[in-house]
Amino acid sequence: MTYGLYMHIPYCSGRCAYCDFYSTVAQAVPEGYIDALLRDFERFVPRDAAGVPLRPATVYFGGGTPGLLRPAQVARLMQAANPLPTAEVTLELNPEQATPGRLAGWLSAGVNRLSVGVQSACDAQLRRLGRRHTAADAARALRLARAAGFNNLSGDMMLALPGDSRQAIDETVALLAAETTHISAYLLKLERGTPMGAAPPPGLPDADEAAELYRCAVDKLAQAGYARYEISNFARPGFEGRHNLIYWDAGNWLGLGPSAHSCLSGRRFSFAANLPAMLRGASEPVDEGELEADDYIMLRLRLDAGLDEAALERRFGRRLSAGQQALLSQLATADLATRTLGGWALTTGGMLVQNEILVRLLDL
Numbered sequence: 001m002t003y004g005l006y007m008h009i010p011y012c013s014g015r016c017a018y019c020d021f022y023s024t025v026a027q028a029v030p031e032g033y034i035d036a037l038l039r040d041f042e043r044f045v046p047r048d049a050a051g052v053p054l055r056p057a058t059v060y061f062g063g064g065t066p067g068l069l070r071p072a073q074v075a076r077l078m079q080a081a082n083p084l085p086t087a088e089v090t091l092e093l094n095p096e097q098a099t100p101g102r103l104a105g106w107l108s109a110g111v112n113r114l115s116v117g118v119q120s121a122c123d124a125q126l127r128r129l130g131r132r133h134t135a136a137d138a139a140r141a142l143r144l145a146r147a148a149g150f151n152n153l154s155g156d157m158m159l160a161l162p163g164d165s166r167q168a169i170d171e172t173v174a175l176l177a178a179e180t181t182h183i184s185a186y187l188l189k190l191e192r193g194t195p196m197g198a199a200p201p202p203g204l205p206d207a208d209e210a211a212e213l214y215r216c217a218v219d220k221l222a223q224a225g226y227a228r229y230e231i232s233n234f235a236r237p238g239f240e241g242r243h244n245l246i247y248w249d250a251g252n253w254l255g256l257g258p259s260a261h262s263c264l265s266g267r268r269f270s271f272a273a274n275l276p277a278m279l280r281g282a283s284e285p286v287d288e289g290e291l292e293a294d295d296y297i298m299l300r301l302r303l304d305a306g307l308d309e310a311a312l313e314r315r316f317g318r319r320l321s322a323g324q325q326a327l328l329s330q331l332a333t334a335d336l337a338t339r340t341l342g343g344w345a346l347t348t349g350g351m352l353v354q355n356e357i358l359v360r361l362l363d364l
């Protein structure tokens, strides 16, 4: 079995105004959390018939803020994970955490890809978002990462911020394109339970304006050499994120840490968002049932490569129904879907209304 390993680091140096990810405020990751991750890894790692742990094809330190991990902590986790020599090993960080010492340490611990939370090239936007860095910090972090020897660098940017504009998108793409091989571009979503969700800032784009900003970002990113391969993800050729592609292809992955999700051999499970329970060795997986054909269709339609009907049949023993084929043909007429060699994909217009399309499609 090929699988990816995700390790959630539920600590952040402060909370951003828009974020509902599970994390607690701390300036460092306690050693007890590394012990807990290692304990859970030992319990849940997939093994071969002889009981030997399988080596992951990808490792992803996500969060929260893995940039708070000391290199020695990453080294402990990597030693246990024992990834394949060809593994993609990604660590997420915020720009203010990129110091030459940490970058060199993460690299020698085996990290070969960084994902930097840049978000915007506008300092006023960054302040509004509650970020703890400036655009200059972000540019510096990317330069330092390159200089340290990371040649696979991803950067996050946010779209549809208050007062967002084509020019603002241009500036953020330019900042990122100077050093990165991969860009994730997310539309700001107001989440319940966040400060921004409770008191939305003035000047937020409406749905039509947000759609226009997304289209603008897709164009700008293409001009800068980044092809979209998933709704929110863009890469220079050959730099698509291998770990996240496992999720979208409904492959195997083990997610460790509070709030992490897993799917192994078609069985999905998750861990409760309960850090204290994990720290005292009481993390228990919650069964989330079998991965089904509808999940696969939903995931694959996020990708530009789309849904391959032969793969659907091979994995789930079923084909798209006549009703589903008819709906997709109608959507193609409206330029919301397109026929591919082996199946169907959504166009940019289709991706913008993906939820509505999926509700109709999966009801047929």
Ligand code: SF4
Pocket: 011, 012, 013, 014, 015, 016, 019, 020, 021, 023, 063, 064, 065, 094, 117
């Ligand atoms: S956006 Fe990142 S740094 Fe900010 S609170 Fe969420 S997980 Fe933490």
